[in-house]
Amino acid sequence: MKLRQMCALGAIAVTLGVATPAVANSQLAVLMQEGRRLVEAGSYDQALAVYQQLLQSDSRNPRVHSALGFIYAQRGQFAEAARAYQQAIELDRQNPDFYYALGYSLGMMGENHGAAAAYRQAIRLNNRNAQAYEGLAVILARLGDPQGAIQAYRSVISLEPRSWSAHKGLGVLLLQQRNVAEALTTLRQAARLAPNNASVQLNLGMALLAAGDPASGWQAIDQAMAMGQRDLDLLEQIAELAAAANEPQRAVQAYRRMISLNPERLLTYIQLGDLLMQQNNPLEAAATYRQITRISPTNPEGFYKLGRALAVQGRRSEARSAYQTALKLYREQNNPQGETKVKEAMHQRN
Known part of the structure; x- marks a missing residue:
């Protein structure tokens, strides 16, 4: 906080x-x-x-x-x-x-x-x-x-009594203490006092999910995303929450919005690419990882992940090229653990 x-x-x-x-x-x-x-x-x-x-x-x-x-x-x-x-x-x-x-x-x-x-x-x-x-x-x-x-x-x-921030802070702490019923009451009051506050809506949504009301919970979280379109921290919270709750489309939407706000942040591409791979979408994952190699051509992790996404698609020649670049960069950076995982991946896919 x-x-x-x-x-x-x-x-x-x-x-x-x-x-x-x-x-x-x-x-x-x-x-x-x-x-x-x-x-x-x-x-x-x-x-x-x-x-x-x-x-x-x-x-x-x-x-x-x-x-x-x-x-x-x-x-x-x-x-x-x-x-x-x-x-x-x-x-x-x-x-x-x-x-x-x-x-x-x-x-x-x-x-x-x-x-x-x-x-x-x-x-x-x-x-x-x-x-x-x-x-x-x-x-x-x-x-x-x-x-x-x-x-x-x-x-x-x-x-x-009309301090929305105090109601929000109290609600968040009560939710952390697993006092869901009181947290929900408190966060609802915060939302009444600050109906256009994205962070309040996000925490209200989390309380609703914890209370066993997923429809209302995700509705509040969707409102939070709409309100916080330029808040990177809030969008990341939503993306991670959605990914953990098996709501991949919401997570993808949040990550893509983050990329539009900060197209140079490598971690977001990694998070999005990994999620796409988990969702058996290696085509879009490869496109996402390729962005990492363009933004940071000396980052071996981007080439390694690109190789994995290409290999899953059966594009073995392209995958081998990406793996070889990753291997070269890991060697230059004196990273034996990185070298080992690339060699294992090349052996598995080729």
Whole structure:
């Protein structure tokens, strides 16, 4: 699971604040106002320069440090953001927004234990902050504490009953815990709150399948695919789910859509080709594997798989040529295991 970056950064923006009594003279007040204006306009490079200038004259103002943290987070510089928020906390240990922002930044770095501690402190200082509970839920799920994450999501829902993301997160965890009935109820509520969200539809479909309603389940998954036509991660989830559930046509459709979005991703061609081979469709599998050899002519696996697909069709001369290329490339790459499997394939088919 990922933190909801735009929503989180929106909440972090409150840490920018306004000029405080520490900004006593008019020049610093003007700089603070200009920095905030630039941030709100999305001019982060210019805003960074302004706040760095402010820091030289007003280094004890925690809002200046938090503003720098926000800018760094917007630029994806989460280590720098975390350091800035830690400095803000050193100067003001009672501001829950600083701890929330620190938790977000640490979470984006994968520093999950630190993120959990920061979110918990944010909640201690303000137990009405639904986003802090949601951030904590995401981190606890990462840390392998599903019960803690479930409790945190329930806190979000009690504070914000219309939070579709909290309903979705809770539903996913309940499904993982095999609490199918409650997961289904929760995910249905998420779908009512966010009817056009592809990820919600996908998870609702999975819950329906688990509840023994395949017709409704695949209908929801098909809706998810239609909604998420440009979401590679979601399409891959659907493809893998469909392949495992013996729904090859859905899987093929998802893989083909992935290829149209990212025609250079070799793994997708391999996954599609292997599925086509499992479905006794070596003709289309060969065409798929051949794409690998064109995109990456030094990849021996593409030639090996192409050889297998051609051999199954009885196209022995073409298969032998593909195998020989694969063998040559495996040798050049000092891969004896690869050489062995090609030799075995050549012996079996020739």
